[in-house]
Amino acid sequence: MDVVEFRPEPSQYAWTFGGAAPVREVEPGSVMRLWCDDAFGGRIRSVSDLASASLDPRFLNPQTGPFSVRGAEPGDTLVLHLVDLTPARDWGASTLVPFFGGLTGTDRTALLNPPLDERTWIYEVDRARRTVTFVAGRSDLSLDLPLAPMLGTVGVAPANREVRSSLTPDAFGGNMDTPEMRAGTTCYLPVNEPGAIFSVGDGHYRQGEGESCGTAVEGAMDVTLIVDLVKAPAGPAPLWPRLENDDEIIVVGSSRPLEDAWRISQVEMIAWLGELLGLDRLDAYQLLTQVSLAPLANVVDTNYSAVTKVAKALVPGLRPHDGLHADLRDRALAVV
Amino acid sequence: MDVVEFRPEPSQYAWTFGGAAPVREVEPGSVMRLWCDDAFGGRIRSVSDLASASLDPRFLNPQTGPFSVRGAEPGDTLVLHLVDLTPARDWGASTLVPFFGGLTGTDRTALLNPPLDERTWIYEVDRARRTVTFVAGRSDLSLDLPLAPMLGTVGVAPANREVRSSLTPDAFGGNMDTPEMRAGTTCYLPVNEPGAIFSVGDGHYRQGEGESCGTAVEGAMDVTLIVDLVKAPAGPAPLWPRLENDDEIIVVGSSRPLEDAWRISQVEMIAWLGELLGLDRLDAYQLLTQVSLAPLANVVDTNYSAVTKVAKALVPGLRPHDGLHADLRDRALAVV
Amino acid sequence: MDVVEFRPEPSQYAWTFGGAAPVREVEPGSVMRLWCDDAFGGRIRSVSDLASASLDPRFLNPQTGPFSVRGAEPGDTLVLHLVDLTPARDWGASTLVPFFGGLTGTDRTALLNPPLDERTWIYEVDRARRTVTFVAGRSDLSLDLPLAPMLGTVGVAPANREVRSSLTPDAFGGNMDTPEMRAGTTCYLPVNEPGAIFSVGDGHYRQGEGESCGTAVEGAMDVTLIVDLVKAPAGPAPLWPRLENDDEIIVVGSSRPLEDAWRISQVEMIAWLGELLGLDRLDAYQLLTQVSLAPLANVVDTNYSAVTKVAKALVPGLRPHDGLHADLRDRALAVV
Amino acid sequence: MDVVEFRPEPSQYAWTFGGAAPVREVEPGSVMRLWCDDAFGGRIRSVSDLASASLDPRFLNPQTGPFSVRGAEPGDTLVLHLVDLTPARDWGASTLVPFFGGLTGTDRTALLNPPLDERTWIYEVDRARRTVTFVAGRSDLSLDLPLAPMLGTVGVAPANREVRSSLTPDAFGGNMDTPEMRAGTTCYLPVNEPGAIFSVGDGHYRQGEGESCGTAVEGAMDVTLIVDLVKAPAGPAPLWPRLENDDEIIVVGSSRPLEDAWRISQVEMIAWLGELLGLDRLDAYQLLTQVSLAPLANVVDTNYSAVTKVAKALVPGLRPHDGLHADLRDRALAVV
Structure with a gap:
């Protein structure tokens, strides 16, 4: 099994899906050990680091990659199995960015209200207890919350020659910000461009559904994943990101x-x-009505993301690609 | 403890929140044993009963009630604790209603497409195994699903003199169609009119999140609940329905x-x-961002309903009204 | 020709569509001379009258009526021809209501921002020059604008037993807030309840499209209109308000x-x-695509209202109900 | 005055805003005489040419350009004055594209309904009478409509490294599909990339507001325009497209x-x-409320476009950039 290790220098960060030259070509079946910076590029480090002073909107959600997958052609399905997500720092950060978030006016929901006050929260990571600690800024509350690492962004080059900001989720995946994107998950994405040209980033040590204020517990992440490819004849590529x-x-x-x-x-x-x-x-519409779960992912990004889930225990026979996920789980055992 | 039993005759059904005369006055603290017809008024009984032939849009979601709560005044909080929900029939029904549902044009999302084909599904209830059985109409699939009884509608008279159809969810509760409205749940609603004037109905033997096709596994229900009241000085009434x-x-x-x-x-x-x-x-915005769950309730009704949940295990101290819910759980033990 | 005159006492105001007892029964063909108070019930009279201190949300958009139309049955079409709208006061008022308006968070677009500052503007009416005068509150600008009287609300009792606040526009008409509702216009509304039970109110001396801040140049109005009725066999009632x-x-x-x-x-x-x-x-879809105009009416009320218009000059043959509008224009000549 | 003439070969068409190499560099002040193909690349030529057979979704809205403007830097304002739009063919075409348009399910408003029937309409242009002729396909109606040439797309390279399909309207302009983009109009766009990198295309011989079915009377166009530039110190660049x-x-x-x-x-x-x-x-919010017009542009594209207009006759002093528009009108006289 090929093992690809990559830790980008800041100058190697990608800021888009599509439009950036691949940093590596990888073989289907490869294991990748990657490091991703946080959504802020590490620039929010204390409660006194406020978004408007510390952040440049052109440099958010740095991507690790993109990677070209050998043999991937439009119509194929890219398979990314997340083997392990481990916080790469001892702290995470969340901040209120002016005119960004689900409960404020934004550049799109354009209103006349001034922005909300700026605030930053820093969460200490306790690796042993697997917690992050919320500390209220203006109230007397400190609270340990379970560590729940996930990736906000996993995406490929878009269709139709488009290049999209790493802040955008769409049919190509991208900044979906769903807690479902965690270790043990297999992600199926449509291949739109030769090589698929995928990247990952935006580690979250924890996030609620909806990512209400716009930023999760953002943190740099060590990511281990397996890349695979389902060639077109084996079935139609998904129109939208599928996870298992x-x-x-x-x-x-x-x-x-x-x-x-x-x-x-x-x-x-x-x-x-x-x-x-x-x-x-x-x-299928009827069955879905009675069995599907519908947790929100984000209601803050340039597109909002919503999730539909069906439990395998409820509906026998949900075994995509002849059990590829189970196979990847097996392969993952050899990796960690 | 007062026990109020009520099984409406069809002529006693209410079709609105507000605007109907109370069928009973009840004391806070009363136990109520009620029977609710299904959303179709029992008119969909076989797969050959199709919506356009069997249903009259003016007679959907019959309500059991309304009930007037003695002493309830605007500004108070009505408390309804669901003790038990038991299917009152051995079958439930789901149907595609023309121009209704989440994945079709509707009277609001007005399009030029003809309606989807009409179809009805009947679900047998197995009380011993606590299942309902999905039987595909055009495919070869039969599937037992866990019984998961809930109420689609629980509501009070609206504010500002309005009278709303029993198909509508809003600040007064109503047709929220959330699976959270199940036995063991306490529901807090604002009192807008003297007596609160509440009603319940729209039993579902099971429903996914979103109620995609517009109708759950609809079924008549035996409902046991405890009514209580939090008077205004004890705290502000909620602006929107709260559950615990x-x-x-x-x-x-x-x-x-x-x-x-x-x-x-x-x-x-x-x-x-x-x-x-x-x-x-x-x-609170920050904490919510990292801990809240956001499952959808319905994306089909005259208003859509979305749920925000916070786990007590994650955030200590979530004990509304000095532990009223725990007290109601205790009282419920004496009831069943 | 019957002439009905009615000027309500404040105690006679209606605050809903549906749910209020008719103040008069009128014959089809009647001329009505009515007076409507402004949306604030006349309580905003100077720039120091601010909304939160002067207004009670339960008492907005007082309606003149409702009136029962003899012989009107569900399925018929109520016809209201606006003969004349004349400002009944020498000033109009507009104000910023907290959490109301198109460019601020509201009770529905619920955000964490505090409300916008409260402000009131008073517009003097110059009847001779037919102008209202905008005077900036914090800037040095005074501007005469053409008087353009219209009615914000014209509606009938809703279908399906509902009672809706006079702040709501929907299929029954109501608070549509479109500048198209001016003298010379014929309004066709579906009859949902016996007698139609219609009312009018919410005079605007002038309004842009969208009614952005939530309140037009609100002013009491003298209204002259002709009531007519198209019985069901003559054609299907419109599903939504039609104007000509x-x-x-x-x-x-x-x-x-x-x-x-x-x-x-x-x-x-x-x-x-x-x-x-x-x-x-x-x-028709194709023709509409190339000829229709689509000005907004309001983007502030409980429902938003959008207008589709087709010019008679572009499409010959647009002569509803055999020229009823032209006939009403003739009848109106005899009235003024 | 520089005069730039450019008629692209099909191989020179651009399909994106951003991401394509400029075909020419032009000086501010230049006159440009351009030819644009229609949105279909000329592939819909008779009523038997249906969208699904004739069109490739990757090749719609071919752009003429992009052009680089010498000296344009981010923060500047690109000024494009449309001098003349003349139909370059004797016929225009409109067609129903499956799952595209305002009154059908789409890839975004994803529904289970099958697509609407496919249909194409061809409009003959009568240059002398300045009309296009609608001929109903399934009904007996033929109708001459005034020619009203406009451009559906006028745009620059997007901000933040993005590349967007020529089907998309956004802050960079693009596929706004507003009838306001006609001869005599000056368009102000933000410069996001050096050279501005602008293109034009998508001629419409006529369009209603909203472009309901998704396609106007699409036709190749001869375009004469003047390019100008307002450097940053002269005022902030607009955040969104401004027209005058x-x-x-x-x-x-x-x-x-x-x-x-x-x-x-x-x-x-x-x-x-x-x-x-x-x-x-x-x-300004208050004044806008009473004077602005709000016609829709399109409710069919990947973003919807809405227009806000204020009449100069109502509000004295609306003279952007010291009367640049009037100056351009003067310069245009010398061009035609």
């Missing part, structure tokens, strides 16, 4: 308004249930 | 577009966290 | 998000073009 | 949902009124 873990199959839709993000994830799940179970479309 | 179970506190927001339903549930949860923990508003 | 003036046919859709308000107005216009021209549905 | 004609100043906002597109156009107009009149922000 031991317990569930998952689709992430991203758009605005939020109901459209949800609709996308639902229609793609109906297609997936049809492929996996041979179900008639309206039967 | 043994594990979580929950807010349901209802509006369109879906992001506004979510925003409402988030802002109300921030207010609630502030009340319970004495947290500064932006500290 | 000498130059255009117009549909108003009201919902959220704004694209749904627009979609409603478009689909109803396609239906209307089909009825008037015998056009195939997709041909 | 002899009668109005205009802002175009593009986003989803539609209310956000409108909010953007309103807030940018408030900023513009503040710059031009020295108006306090809330005074």
